[in-house]
Amino acid sequence: MPDERQAGAARGGCVEAPEQRRIVRTAIPGPRSTQLHKRRQASITDGFGVTLPVFVERAGGGIIVDVDGNHLIDLASGIAVTSVGAAAPAVVERVREQTERFTHTCFMVTEYDGFVEVAEALNRLTPGDHPKKTALFTTGAEAVENAVKIARTATRRPAVIVLDHAYHGRTLLTMTMTAKNVPYKDGFGPYAPEVYRAPFPYPYRWPGCSRHAAEQALDRLKDIVLSQVGADRVAAIVVEPIQGEGGFIVPPPGYLSGLQEFARAHGILLVADEIQTGFARTGDMFACGHEGIVPDLICTAKALGGGMPLSAVTGRAELMDAVPAGGLGGTYAGNPVACAAALGALETIEQENLVERARTIEALVMPRLRDLEKTSPVVGDVRGRGAMLALELVRPGTTDPAPDVAKDIAARCHADGVVVLVCGTYGNVIRMLPPLVIDDALLLDALSVLESSVREHVVTPGTC
Numbered sequence: 001m002p003d004e005r006q007a008g009a010a011r012g013g014c015v016e017a018p019e020q021r022r023i024v025r026t027a028i029p030g031p032r033s034t035q036l037h038k039r040r041q042a043s044i045t046d047g048f049g050v051t052l053p054v055f056v057e058r059a060g061g062g063i064i065v066d067v068d069g070n071h072l073i074d075l076a077s078g079i080a081v082t083s084v085g086a087a088a089p090a091v092v093e094r095v096r097e098q099t100e101r102f103t104h105t106c107f108m109v110t111e112y113d114g115f116v117e118v119a120e121a122l123n124r125l126t127p128g129d130h131p132k133k134t135a136l137f138t139t140g141a142e143a144v145e146n147a148v149k150i151a152r153t154a155t156r157r158p159a160v161i162v163l164d165h166a167y168h169g170r171t172l173l174t175m176t177m178t179a180k181n182v183p184y185k186d187g188f189g190p191y192a193p194e195v196y197r198a199p200f201p202y203p204y205r206w207p208g209c210s211r212h213a214a215e216q217a218l219d220r221l222k223d224i225v226l227s228q229v230g231a232d233r234v235a236a237i238v239v240e241p242i243q244g245e246g247g248f249i250v251p252p253p254g255y256l257s258g259l260q261e262f263a264r265a266h267g268i269l270l271v272a273d274e275i276q277t278g279f280a281r282t283g284d285m286f287a288c289g290h291e292g293i294v295p296d297l298i299c300t301a302k303a304l305g306g307g308m309p310l311s312a313v314t315g316r317a318e319l320m321d322a323v324p325a326g327g328l329g330g331t332y333a334g335n336p337v338a339c340a341a342a343l344g345a346l347e348t349i350e351q352e353n354l355v356e357r358a359r360t361i362e363a364l365v366m367p368r369l370r371d372l373e374k375t376s377p378v379v380g381d382v383r384g385r386g387a388m389l390a391l392e393l394v395r396p397g398t399t400d401p402a403p404d405v406a407k408d409i410a411a412r413c414h415a416d417g418v419v420v421l422v423c424g425t426y427g428n429v430i431r432m433l434p435p436l437v438i439d440d441a442l443l444l445d446a447l448s449v450l451e452s453s454v455r456e457h458v459v460t461p462g463t464c
């Protein structure tokens, strides 16, 4: 057991919050992480990848402490999960209290109030003031699968429309709905039927003038629905209001409202996948809020559970009630400990005004990313909203994706103690998803590391 954890155990299980400062004591990964990683390789399937083979001892605020005593700045939040930090006091306290009372009953066997309270909170917080109901599940993919099941039952239609660059999960249906082949789909087919794909308006890569991207993407989608699939066969259009894994792609103004208008006109349900964007991340409680759209169903997960596995589908009450009793569920759906954590996370998001905090993060970071875009020929585009920000790396003077450059810059950040993630259909986007509670000083330190990693890359001969 690492010394610091022993000290924590000696204090009666009370682990000290990590010092909010970047400290690089060893090579990253250090010797203890390397040793543990060897054990992992011998015992765990190669099917799981890893961004940074560092083993974590504790985490909190904007810091991850590894087993070698390095303090890494967290710009990943475990992929947009720990928005309130990885050990937020309100989450820890409610989880502790709940686990002492009971860890599980199965909500389909006997009920508990945490499930009801989370559902009430989601009905209140999600866009629109119409009557809403909620179903809780465990993972994001499960929420998307269930949204499709609900949409099919409510409309009695089979087809689902998804978009280029979309990511919806790894289960059979959600993998089918996901756009990118390697690593998500390759070799895992045959895929689920009745899933059709339309273009997503990716401003940086839209052929011709990006000013027409919203309108042209909508025209293509309408054509696919009306002339290829048949509008009266389409149950739902599923959209990430800002695409996550696909590369932090923000659709141009007018696209989401155009989608909503078209869906309504044809009795098609609009399903927003806000699994990555939800709960203050983009500087609004939900990314749908930036364009004022009100989806029929909204899928949430990640930040909802404050680090515990919890997901939800929230939507118009009459749609949610279309499924007969017993049609939805799951042994662990809305587990009581996860619900307790969610109540702590939601309380923190609201009380600490993390929506505003995400906007402040954008105001601190975006101007510096824009400078980087102007001065570094490998940076083709910078984009995002709130605390969901990204750089797209290209071959200088072109828009050709440069995944090797993204990988090299991420590796330099990692070596200097900053955890960033790479994403994008072409693997060439570096994304930033800091916990919303990160200190300004830490955030700016991480940004300086990112800036020098980009600049150092450029001066290294022969790499691009």
Ligand code: PLZ
Pocket: 079, 139, 140, 141, 142, 144, 167, 168, 169, 170, 240, 244, 245, 273, 274, 275, 276, 277, 301, 302
């Ligand atoms: N919808 C928009 O971002 C999960 C994927 C990590 P689960 N994104 C992280 C990986 O490589 O497996 C995600 C998402 C959006 C759905 C999901 C799926 O959520 O909780 O991973 O099932």
